[in-house]
Amino acid sequence: MSLTADQLEMLATTQLVVIETKRGERVIRTTIWVAVNSDDVYIRSVRGEAGRWYRRAIADPDVTLEVGDERLRFNAVPATDPESIEAASAGLREKYRGRSLENMLLPETLNTTLRLEPR
Secondary structure, three states: OOOOHHHHHHHHHOOOEEEEEEEOOEEEEEEEOOEEEOOEEEEOOOOHHHOHHHHHHHHOOEEEEEEOOEEEEEEEEEOOOHHHHHHHHHHHHHHOOOHHHHHHOOHHHHOOOEEEEEO
């Protein structure tokens, strides 16, 4: 399955989204940033590997993004190759500004880049 052009546009323009991750049977909701580069959707933990939502997504990659009224299901796949890291960083730089953006581009956050593959 792939995302529609409208869904990609919505992800590219919505500042904050909610990711649903699981710990056992419990669903946990966390507000995060999302970046789109071409047809790829990326997320990254501002807290690096210490980010709880990130650790849960690694343990169970079946995640859901809530964007406006839509709920989109994805597989969260580690994307730590240099090309994916740069694509995610470029998407973040295009969409966001300020100190928080700088934190998303620190070396300790880069290896927490995840590509979201539609389910």
